[in-house]
Amino acid sequence: MAEQPGQLIACHYCDLLQREIPLNPGCIASCSRCGAVLYRNATDSVDRTLAFCLAAAVLFLVANAFPIFSIEVSGDRSQITLYGAVVSLWDQQMKTISVMVFVTAIVMPAVELVSMSLLLLSLKYHRVPPGYTLFMRTLQYVQPWGMVEVFMLGILVSLVKLTGSFKVIPGIALWSFGVLTMLLAAVASCFSTRDVWRRLERLVEGRGDR
C-alpha cells in the first residue's frame, strides 16, 4: 500500500501538528512531543482483524451458551451461565448491578464484534458498507465498555473463593472465556482505524459519490 506522503496528523493527546511518515510493517509512529501512539503500520490489518473477529464471535456464542462452572455440595448442584447470572441478580433486586454486568459483559462486546465483522467483511469484498460512519462511531464509543478480560479475571477470583467451601466443576464457557479474552486482545492489536478510513476513502472515491 503506497503511503500518501506528508499528510497532516494531530496528536490526540497533545494536539501537536505533525506530518505522517511512511512506516515499515509492524512499526509504530509516536508523537514527538508527548510520546502517545499516533498510528501503526499493521500488516494485513483488515484480513487479520477479520479472522480474529469471526473466531471471537463464535467463541462469544459458546461462552454465553454454556455454563461457566458449577458447584456441588452434598448432592446439591448449582451451575450458571453469564446470562443466568444477570437474570438471577435481577431477581434478587440488585437491578443496577445486573444491568451493569449485562451491558459490559454481554451487550458491548456483542455490539463490538458484530459491527466490526460487518464493517470488515464489506471492506474485504470491496464494498462500501452502508452507514459506515455510524459503525465507526459506534465502535469508538463501545470499545472502552466491553470488559470481557476483566470478567475473565472475575471468574478466576470467584473460582478461588469457591474452592474453599465447595467442589467446583469448570464448564465449557470457562475455557471459552479464556480463549475469547486472548482473541479480543488480538483483535485490538490488529485493528487499525487509520487503515479502515483509508480504505473507505478510496472505495468512496472509486464509486464517485457519497
Add this chain to the structure above:
Amino acid sequence: MSAPPKSAASYGLCSCHVCRLVSRRTDFSAPALCPRCGTLLHFRRPRSVTRCWALLIASFILYIPANTLTIMETGSLISYRRDTILSGIVHLWNTGSYLIAAVVFIASVTIPLLKLISLTLLLISVQRRSLWHPRERTRLYRMLELVGRWSMLDIYVVTLLAALVQLGNMAVVKAGPGAVAFGAVVVLTMFASMQFDPRLIWDPMQRKETHD
C-alpha cells in the same frame, strides 16, 4: 529544535475525534462537521473541565458508601459474614489466598483511589494552567484510561457468587448495597476520564510559545 512545536488548534486546524482527519475550520459561527465522516468538530472537548469535575465529585461522594457498606453477604449453616471491600480482601489474605488478595486489592482499592486522586490533580493543574511536567501528566492520563476498567472486577465476582451460591439453607451469597455504590464509582470515574481532554495540559505551553 528550530521552531517551537505548534498545536493544530493554533493553526485553526481541527482533528476529528472519530476518524482523526485534520481539517480547517473557517466559519466559527456555525457548528462544523468533519468532511470525511460528518462528526461534529471541536477544537477541545466542550466544557471538559466542568463536566469532569461534576462526575469526579459525584464519584468522591459515592466512594464513601462504596467502602463502608456491605458489598457481599455470605451465609451458610455454620457461619455468616458481611464483607465490605476491605474486609473481603483481609479475609482472602487470612485464608491464605495471597495472590488473589493482592489482585483484588489492586483492582478494587488501588485503582479507584489512583483514579480519583490523579484526575483531581490533572484537573487542578489544568485549571491553574500549570507548565509542570506536561509529558508525565499526559502519560498519567493514558495510564488512567488503560487501568480504569479493571475496577469492575469486584462487581463481576459478586455477581457470579451471588448467582451461583443459592443453595437454600446450605449456603447463600447475596450482593449488598455497597456493590451498587462501588459499581457507580467505577462507571462515573470512567465517564470522568473520558470527559477530560488531555490536550488542555499542553495549551498553556502553546500560549507561552506563541506570545514569546
